[in-house]
Amino acid sequence: MRLIQAGEPAEAGGTGAATEYAYRKQDFEAISALVYDHAGITLADGKSTMVYSRLAKKLRAKGLDSFADYVALVRRDPAELAACIEALTTNHTRLFREGHHFDHFHAHVRSGLLAKAMRRSKVRLWSAGCSSGEEVYSLTMTLLGRDREAASMIGGADLLLLASDINERVLALGRAAQYRGGDVTDIPEPYRSLWTQRTADGFEIREEARRLVRFRQLNLLHAWPISGQFDVIFCRNTMIYFDEETKARLLSGFADRLLSGGYLYIGHSERLVGPATARFKSVGQTIYQKVAA
Ligand SMILES: C[S@@+](CC[C@H](N)C(=O)[O-])C[C@H]1O[C@@H](n2cnc3c(N)ncnc32)[C@H](O)[C@@H]1O
Numbered sequence: 001m002r003l004i005q006a007g008e009p010a011e012a013g014g015t016g017a018a019t020e021y022a023y024r025k026q027d028f029e030a031i032s033a034l035v036y037d038h039a040g041i042t043l044a045d046g047k048s049t050m051v052y053s054r055l056a057k058k059l060r061a062k063g064l065d066s067f068a069d070y071v072a073l074v075r076r077d078p079a080e081l082a083a084c085i086e087a088l089t090t091n092h093t094r095l096f097r098e099g100h101h102f103d104h105f106h107a108h109v110r111s112g113l114l115a116k117a118m119r120r121s122k123v124r125l126w127s128a129g130c131s132s133g134e135e136v137y138s139l140t141m142t143l144l145g146r147d148r149e150a151a152s153m154i155g156g157a158d159l160l161l162l163a164s165d166i167n168e169r170v171l172a173l174g175r176a177a178q179y180r181g182g183d184v185t186d187i188p189e190p191y192r193s194l195w196t197q198r199t200a201d202g203f204e205i206r207e208e209a210r211r212l213v214r215f216r217q218l219n220l221l222h223a224w225p226i227s228g229q230f231d232v233i234f235c236r237n238t239m240i241y242f243d244e245e246t247k248a249r250l251l252s253g254f255a256d257r258l259l260s261g262g263y264l265y266i267g268h269s270e271r272l273v274g275p276a277t278a279r280f281k282s283v284g285q286t287i288y289q290k291v292a293a
Contacts, residue, residue, distance in 0.1 A: 021059050023052050027067035031055070031084070034074055039085050039166055040221045041241040054087045086167045090241070093131040095138050095179070095186040098236065101265045102142045104284050105232070109263055110143055113231055114150055117157035124230045126257075128220060129238025130163035133174025133205075133213070134183075139234060140209040141191040148194065151208050162226070164218035171215045177205040220250055229259045236286075237267035248274025255279040258290040 031051055032043040043051065052067075058080075059070050074081045096102055117123045125143070127136035140161055144151045165171050181202040184192060196203045218224060220238070233254050239247045247270075254264055255276040266272075266286050280288035 021052075021056060021064070022066040022068070024067065027071055028052075030071045031067075031074070031088075034071075034081065035085055035088055038081060038221070039089065039219065040243075040246045041085075041089060042243050043088070051088065055084065058083065058087065082168070086169055089167060091131045091167065091170050093134045093237075095134045095183055096188065097135065097138070097186075098268055098286075099188075100285055101234070101236075101287065102138055104287055105139065105263075105265075106142050106145075108283075109232060110145070113143065113159075114154065116231070117154045117159045120157065122228065123157065123159040124228060125161045125232040126226075126230045126234070127161065127163045128218075128233060128235040128254075130165050130171075130174060130215070131167075132170040133163060133177060133215070134179070135234055135236065136161050136163040136174070136213050137177065137195075137205050137209060138187075139232075140205075140212055141187070141195040143212075144191075144195060144209060146190050146194070159212060161213045162230075163213055163215045164220075165215075166217065166219045168217055171217060174213075174215045177210050179203055179205075220253075221246065224253065224257070226257070230257055230262060231259055232263045232265070233258060234265045235267075236265060236270070239270050240267060244273055248276065251276035255290060260290055260292045262290045264288045264290070 025048075028043075028045075028048045028051055032047075035041050035043055055067070055070065059065075059067070062070070062073065064070050064073070074084050113123050113125075125139060127139060130136050143159075143161075163171075163174055165174075178199055179202050184196060184203045187196060195206050195209045197206055218226075220235075235250070235254065239250060242250065251272060251274055258264060263283070264280060264287070266288070268286060270286065272280060272288065279290055279293075281291050283289045
């Protein structure tokens with residue numbers, strides 16, 4: 001792939017697959033700006049090759065000759081903009097990723113939430129930037145616990161987990177709740193035996209866990225059409241792609257949406273920034289509790 005400098009004319013075609021489409025520096029900058037404006041994701045200059053390789057197949061499918069044409073298409077077609085953002089976001093996730101968060105939740109948070117649910121009070125948890133659902137199902141399994149007792153007790157309780165992401169494709173995978181065979185080993189026992197079951201080519205999350213989760217498309221940069229507050233928010237490995245100003249805005253939003261005493265879990269390489277920092281106290285590794293105002 002040859003990245004042409006801004007101002008240089010676009011060059012049609014090319015010889016090998018890597019130079020198939022004309023790709024100028026200003027095309028990369030235009031795509032970066034669109035992705036930043038709509039998803040908050042910053043694409044450093046070093047991502048130029050990644051952008052080319054992930055989007056070239058879209059140009060091919062659309063019969064376009066250059067990235068300039070693709071930028072024009074993305075600007076006029078919201079569906080193509082969504083597809084472009086989906087192609088450029090990282091959805092990597094894993095069941096029980098950063099396991100210390102689930103250990104903390106089990107040891108310090110779970111019993112309080114179950115007691116609240118037993119009192120028929122509303123209990124709400126949110127996995128923001130949930131990708132294909134592994135995070136929210138890990139949380140659900142931990143909440144349901146290591147025997148079937150809690151699951152039967154909370155049968156009629158008002159307890160729900162919201163799982164949101166910008167990307168409809170990964171949300172569909174989360175709703176399907178079916179995963180590849182090897183990944184099941186990421187689930188510690190007895191959660192694995194209790195809350196998953198085998199399928200022909202892998203395993204699926206059992207109905208007792210699935211029925212507690214609601215998957216919704218939600219862009220964290222836009223208004224959040226969510227009523228009420230949360231007991232727990234997981235937003236892990238998502239803020240990492242945002243700039244400091246966006247992170248600060250997001251964290252203030254999470255502080256507003258958490259109940260006093262509610263918990264925020266963030267990714268291993270993330271940290272609190274901005275005014276919201278003063279509204280939390282640290283209670284563990286990348287775990288924060290909202291302090292009373
Ligand atoms: C790397 S995954 C993290 C998944 C999970 N939280 C974890 O830690 O394993 C980041 C997710 O954030 C989502 N995302 C990126 N920008 C977003 C935005 N502006 N609004 C909502 N979700 C976004 C991506 O689609 C992706 O699924």
